[in-house]
Amino acid sequence: MSSPALRYATSAKSAKHxxxxxxxxxxxxxLNKMADHLISHSxxxxxxxxxxxxxxxxxxxxxxxxxxxxxxxxxxxxxxxxLRQIAQSQDPVGEKYxxxxxxxxxxxxxMRVPIGVVMIIFESRPNVASDAAGLCLMSGNACILRGGKExxxxxxxxxxxxxxxxxxxxLPPELVTIVEDPDRNLMxxxxxxDQHIDLVVPRGGEGLIGFVTEHSRIPVVKHDKGLCxxxxxxxxxxxxxxxxxxxxxxxxxxxxxxxxxxxxHKDIAGEILPKLCAELEKKKVEIRGCSQxxxxxxxxxxxxxxxxxxxxxxxxxxNLRIVESFEQAIEHIRQYGSGHSEAIVTDDYxxxxxxxxxxxxxxxxxxxxxxxxxxxxxxxxxxxxISTQKLHCRGPMGLRxxxxxxxxxxxxxxxx
Amino acid sequence: MSSPALRYATSAKSAKHxxxxxxxxxxxxxLNKMADHLISHSxxxxxxxxxxxxxxxxxxxxxxxxxxxxxxxxxxxxxxxxLRQIAQSQDPVGEKYxxxxxxxxxxxxxMRVPIGVVMIIFESRPNVASDAAGLCLMSGNACILRGGKExxxxxxxxxxxxxxxxxxxxLPPELVTIVEDPDRNLMxxxxxxDQHIDLVVPRGGEGLIGFVTEHSRIPVVKHDKGLCxxxxxxxxxxxxxxxxxxxxxxxxxxxxxxxxxxxxHKDIAGEILPKLCAELEKKKVEIRGCSQxxxxxxxxxxxxxxxxxxxxxxxxxxNLRIVESFEQAIEHIRQYGSGHSEAIVTDDYxxxxxxxxxxxxxxxxxxxxxxxxxxxxxxxxxxxxISTQKLHCRGPMGLRxxxxxxxxxxxxxxxx
Numbered sequence: 001m002s003s004p005a006l007r008y009a010t011s012a013k014s015a016k017h018x019x020x021x022x023x024x025x026x027x028x029x030x031l032n033k034m035a036d037h038l039i040s041h042s043x044x045x046x047x048x049x050x051x052x053x054x055x056x057x058x059x060x061x062x063x064x065x066x067x068x069x070x071x072x073x074x075x076x077x078x079x080x081x082x083l084r085q086i087a088q089s090q091d092p093v094g095e096k097y098x099x100x101x102x103x104x105x106x107x108x109x110x111m112r113v114p115i116g117v118v119m120i121i122f123e124s125r126p127n128v129a130s131d132a133a134g135l136c137l138m139s140g141n142a143c144i145l146r147g148g149k150e151x152x153x154x155x156x157x158x159x160x161x162x163x164x165x166x167x168x169x170x171l172p173p174e175l176v177t178i179v180e181d182p183d184r185n186l187m188x189x190x191x192x193x194d195q196h197i198d199l200v201v202p203r204g205g206e207g208l209i210g211f212v213t214e215h216s217r218i219p220v221v222k223h224d225k226g227l228c229x230x231x232x233x234x235x236x237x238x239x240x241x242x243x244x245x246x247x248x249x250x251x252x253x254x255x256x257x258x259x260x261x262x263x264x265h266k267d268i269a270g271e272i273l274p275k276l277c278a279e280l281e282k283k284k285v286e287i288r289g290c291s292q293x294x295x296x297x298x299x300x301x302x303x304x305x306x307x308x309x310x311x312x313x314x315x316x317x318x319n320l321r322i323v324e325s326f327e328q329a330i331e332h333i334r335q336y337g338s339g340h341s342e343a344i345v346t347d348d349y350x351x352x353x354x355x356x357x358x359x360x361x362x363x364x365x366x367x368x369x370x371x372x373x374x375x376x377x378x379x380x381x382x383x384x385x386i387s388t389q390k391l392h393c394r395g396p397m398g399l400r401x402x403x404x405x406x407x408x409x410x411x412x413x414x415x416x
Numbered sequence: 417m418s419s420p421a422l423r424y425a426t427s428a429k430s431a432k433h434x435x436x437x438x439x440x441x442x443x444x445x446x447l448n449k450m451a452d453h454l455i456s457h458s459x460x461x462x463x464x465x466x467x468x469x470x471x472x473x474x475x476x477x478x479x480x481x482x483x484x485x486x487x488x489x490x491x492x493x494x495x496x497x498x499l500r501q502i503a504q505s506q507d508p509v510g511e512k513y514x515x516x517x518x519x520x521x522x523x524x525x526x527m528r529v530p531i532g533v534v535m536i537i538f539e540s541r542p543n544v545a546s547d548a549a550g551l552c553l554m555s556g557n558a559c560i561l562r563g564g565k566e567x568x569x570x571x572x573x574x575x576x577x578x579x580x581x582x583x584x585x586x587l588p589p590e591l592v593t594i595v596e597d598p599d600r601n602l603m604x605x606x607x608x609x610d611q612h613i614d615l616v617v618p619r620g621g622e623g624l625i626g627f628v629t630e631h632s633r634i635p636v637v638k639h640d641k642g643l644c645x646x647x648x649x650x651x652x653x654x655x656x657x658x659x660x661x662x663x664x665x666x667x668x669x670x671x672x673x674x675x676x677x678x679x680x681h682k683d684i685a686g687e688i689l690p691k692l693c694a695e696l697e698k699k700k701v702e703i704r705g706c707s708q709x710x711x712x713x714x715x716x717x718x719x720x721x722x723x724x725x726x727x728x729x730x731x732x733x734x735n736l737r738i739v740e741s742f743e744q745a746i747e748h749i750r751q752y753g754s755g756h757s758e759a760i761v762t763d764d765y766x767x768x769x770x771x772x773x774x775x776x777x778x779x780x781x782x783x784x785x786x787x788x789x790x791x792x793x794x795x796x797x798x799x800x801x802i803s804t805q806k807l808h809c810r811g812p813m814g815l816r817x818x819x820x821x822x823x824x825x826x827x828x829x830x831x832x
């Protein structure tokens with residue numbers, strides 16, 4: 001008898017071929033039907049969710065966690081809309097690019113192809129299940145969805161509703177494989193099956209990502225933390241600097257592309273900081289500053305510790321450091337940045353170019369808020385996450401990043 | 417005290433920044449100097465190699481292995497030429513692509529950037545050391561080179577000669593870090609250091625690749641076996657079919673893009689095979705065929721076993737199967753192919769398109785020999801290997817595939 005992990009993986013693998021030859025139109029149909037079935041099965045999805053919520057309350061989950069877990073008719077509508085939006089995206093599969101004709105007349109191009117079987121490991125947000133399934137199927141991949149144990153009934157119910165759409169299209173139900181058993185050992189076993197599963201995308205906290213990296217033989221695309229900086233250069237436009245700093249911090253502080261640390265060149269700190277700190281205080285932002293900052297804005301500033309510079313607050317707390325030079329700002333970002341999103345505000349052409357060349361991050365901004373790092377904002381459509389690693393894809397990971405490629409070569413009897 | 421593995425990794429990591437800002441011209445200079453130093457240090461490289469050859473003979477290495485290990489003045493010249501050729505390639509770093517302007521006026525593009533620290537793990541060919549160092553440095557990456565224990569003195573001497581070029585350019589010697597200790601435990605420790613090393617490329621046999629995949633926390637780009645097929649379709653031009661079959665098998669049978677199995681549609685087998693088998697016999701190719709093949713070419717054909725269809729011979733042995741249909745050919749390739757290079761010979765437009773869509777391999781050919789799967793042949797310049805995996809890059813892996821990307825975004829005070 002094969003193990004449950006192996007059964008999940010082999011059935012997903014054997015189903016994947018059925019997607020490879022679907023046209024864009026057929027995949028759009030499928031996703032729209034999935035949206036319909038989410039709505040028509042709302043009742044059973046909400047039942048599953050109520051069970052998870054009850055279990056969660058008993059287990060003493062925090063209100064924040066319970067809110068992430070909660071589904072209601074409006075949230076199910078949003079999940080359906082998201083699927084319909086993915087259904088309108090450009091089909092990446094079969095797209096050809098990098099054409100060239102070699103001197104010998106051989107024609108060569110790359111063609112985007114599905115990766116195969118993609119496993120998404122997530123935590124408590126049940127909507128990740130339908131989003132991830134939509135993105136995987138639209139890019140021609142079978143998916144294995146493994147949600148957190150606190151969301152298990154919600155995810156299972158969502159998975160069942162999606163399978164109705166697969167069966168209407170006469171596609172195998174294993175294209176959306178739900179791991180209904182939240183056991184960690186089972187997940188660990190799944191992470192060994194690199195002959196069956198082609199990619200793992202963990203979406204969640206550091207604990208989950210560490211566990212997956214540690215145990216996976218399968219290639220992983222990581223969506224790690226965002227410790228983002230904004231640097232206000234000596235030659236920054238003051239009004240622009242003020243607006244970008246405020247926006248990067250307060251527009252939505254709880255997300256990975258929000259600013260955690262503001263770096264200000266010493267030449268403009270005296271002029272810009274008093275007004276900026278006052279505005280931050282009005283927005284209820286707590287400031288942890290370097291010793292210089294404390295002198296300029298003594299009222300609302302605590303002294304930042306080494307740990308603070310290393311912390312992704314995801315909250316209304318901001319580190320603030322006055323730097324001696326452009327180079328010191330770059331050095332600070334190199335030391336503490338997580339390689340997510342980094343911004344400079346400057347009117348100096350050379351500084352702008354140097355910043356974008358020297359700072360190593362998924363997204364490097366000149367004169368714009370870090371808050372734009374997002375598949376939707378980048379015009380890519382929905383995203384499965386934001387990759388903070390350098391292999392395969394980096395930054396918002398959309399449909400195209402869920403594909404691989406193959407070389408297609410056309411000759412007329414070419415031999416070597 | 418830190419371990420030797422950690423010392424290798426941290427010194428390579430701390431050196432990598434020095435390369436990120438070099439211009440193409442500076443990198444070309446560096447590679448040309450490396451070539452010069454290979455030549456001027458020929459004597460010590462040959463001494464190291466003689467030691468390895470002596471040790472190898474004592475250890476009873478096969479003649480084939482000893483030949484791979486052997487260096488002589490001509491081979492060192494070839495290594496230097498290869499570096500000079502890489503020095504002439506287009507610098508991939510800083511290249512911008514995928515430009516777009518969003519509706520809000522934000523400009524966004526991708527820029528190629530170095531990956532960081534790349535570790536190459538190889539076996540007995542010492543020339544891999546200089547090729548890999550050249551490719552890594554030209555693409556802005558620090559490299560850690562870990563050769564097989566049988567080549568340790570050669571690789572160490574090559575590494576020392578290359579470091580002279582680094583020091584002439586006032587670059588840190590750790591940009592080319594040679595693991596001078598062939599201990600497997602040390603390699604295992606290195607494979608854990610995903611905070612320092614960004615990519616591992618194992619080049620060698622299945623044993624090495626399995627070991628690396630098993631033990632690495634670092635992302636791996638695999639260069640696995642090539643079990644390549646050529647399918648002669650019912651509508652193939654007979655002369656072209658004959659030439660491509662012969663070329664794919666015999667032009668250089670010992671390499672991964674050579675054909676191992678020939679599939680022939682039943683409608684043309686009777687006409688095409690007698691002449692083809694006679695020619696293969698003349699070229700000293702042993703045939704292992706299906707029962708049908710044995711009937712058509714009884715003299716030189718043994719019956720193929722299930723194991724044969726699964727074997728990468730890298731030798732003058734060919735599996736030959738007569739298939740009932742196009743679909744059976746596709747199915748055979750799906751079952752036995754290693755996803756390296758697959759070819760169809762046909763004059764049928766639909767079949768050509770279907771083959772290229774349905775066959776999942778790094779390179780899929782119509783009317784050309786599988787022997788073209790090679791960075792040089794594809795016009796990419798030198799390659800670090802041929803990736804048979806789907807993540808990051810697939811097919812010949814050249815300079816561009818040794819880079820990552822970052823989004824660069826230019827605004828004029830954009831906020832959300």
